[in-house]
Amino acid sequence: MSAGFYFGVEVFLNGLMAGVMYSLVALGFVLIFKASGIFNYAQGVMALFAALTLVGFQSGQIPFAHLINAVFGTELHHFGWKMPTILALIFTLMVMILFAFLVEKFILKHLVNQEPIILFMATIGLAYFMEGFGDLMWGSEIKKLDIGIPQGGNFWLEEKTATLGGDGFYGFYLDNLDIWATVCAIILVASLVVFSQYTKTGRALRAVADDHQAALSVGISLRAIWVIVWSIAGFVALIAGIMWGSKSGVQFSLSLIALKALPVLMLGGFTSIPGAIIGGLIIGVGEKMFEFLIGAPFLGGATENWFAYMLALLFLVFRPQGLFGEKIIERV
């Protein structure tokens, strides 16, 4: 086998890893869409906000320090202590649950029975709000997030595979972080499945996803379910935020991962958790392979920006509800 082939395999593997990262974001979308029919554009910003909060707690930043300084002329910035990672994680999770509660109380409750487009717009408004709020609270400079996940190339794998491809090939390069992300994603999906299949709350969630009114009529509180779902989405956002934040630093562009997750959703279907995972993998591999085989040599590169959307668009023309989405049945 030639080195070129192995480079292809390496790109393929890296595509799979990237796909897992996309799936992590897409999962949050699917959870909320299934339970409340809301297309939550704010999912990406939630990931950003969770990561910002985590870093803030970890490094003992004073919230709103910049604002307080501007108003009162003080020079505050840090409390001066470092919080252990595990404690910071728990606190961040609590913040996300509080956030879910507030969203339900101030937004969702008032928008019951509105058209989907209105709800979608509301989440865009929410995304803007959170973006500004996160920056006000924790400052807008790029922060480094380190919770002890190993980073950099995986040497063990690189050495083991170095002999495969002859002279020009030095072994597969895979990032440790990506491998960790994959493991996390597997655990996350497994626990979500167990949770929704075998617990009472999980069953209630599925009931609401199936039919709001039927669920209401057997005594399931919609509002409680929404708080739970948004909390879970907040948790997923936290994990996505940690992975993406460790990878590229915690900064504004983190919120744009929502845009990366959209084609994944289209491909997999808005209502299917396995769809989010498989869609993510297809998109990840597809865009890396396209960039490697066609984009970079012939089209001048940076095709990753749009290829996922085009792929999803083509798929949709043949299957309008995505790969695993519920079949759209229309009646007059």
Next chain:
Amino acid sequence: MFYREAGEFKTTYAKDQQTFPIALDRWGYFITLALAFLAVPFFINDYWANAVVLPFLIYVIAALGLNILTGYCGQVSLGTGGFMAVGAYASYKLMTAFPDLNIVFVILLSGGITALVGMLFGLPSLRIKGFYLAVATLAAQFFLVWLFNKVPWFYNYSASGQISAPERTLFGQAVTGANAVPAISYLFCLVFVVVLAWAARNLTRGANGRKWMAIRDMDIAAEIIGVNPLKTKLTAFGVSSFYIGVSGALLFAVYLGAAEVGEAFGINKSFLVLFMIIIGGLGSIFGSFAGAAFMVLMPVLLKNIMVGQFGFPTDIAAHFEFVIVGGLIVVFLIVEPHGLAMLWRIAKEKLRLWPFPH
């Protein structure tokens, strides 16, 4: 008391169907037009033109276009930024390739080219519906921006990758380029706005508009009563993209003067125009104006208050702007999901009975 239809006798069909059936409305409309054409050009200065009036006029056109597609035909689109870029780059190519072509034709032709591109990207709408379509239009957004970035032919191989509008004149007055006077740019845009808004109003209440609305309300039922979904959806995409293309061309040629595609026509533009029609009111011509005014004025106002009055650092002001814009959008959607146009309608209903509401 003053605002009522009593005493208005409609003696012809034309009178029965006019846009402003109430005399006070009609007079208000004519007076606004007269003020806009005859008074404002004498008072307008550089700051007002660039900060408020020109962006308002240009975004009104974009909002009208998106409103035709989303508000009247029910096809949600997030590709507005990309289509505006098509208009801008088409006008740039036309201006540089045919220096003698009149600027009005350049703008109109750019709209036409955008309409063709829009119809191309509208083709999937026959299969894809709802949110899936909204996300699919993002494909247009990202692909078009990438295309204008990567293919040097579009920006005439300039080193910076930017496009800048050469000077073009109309009746001896510079309309584009550095020598353009605010009053002239203003009048130029105003003419486009008035003509296009008039056209939109009459399109949407004619046969085409009714077909669009039938498709919006229920596409299968519309198909059964004989509305051709292919033709209807594609005309909606075409007309809408024409408006958006004209707006993009004006934004680039008259307002910005020079543009870089990722910055000027990114995804944020798509959301901005979408906000305008949602806040203004879906399926309403007046709503497009109100929404554009709201979204253009509010950031200027906020900035003036926070930086000018309270002396906040600009970065904090920018963050606050995000918080307030986001918050206001949510509040608006909760209080009045049908937008400013609905508030206006309610106010008019109240006025008709005032001061004896019972």
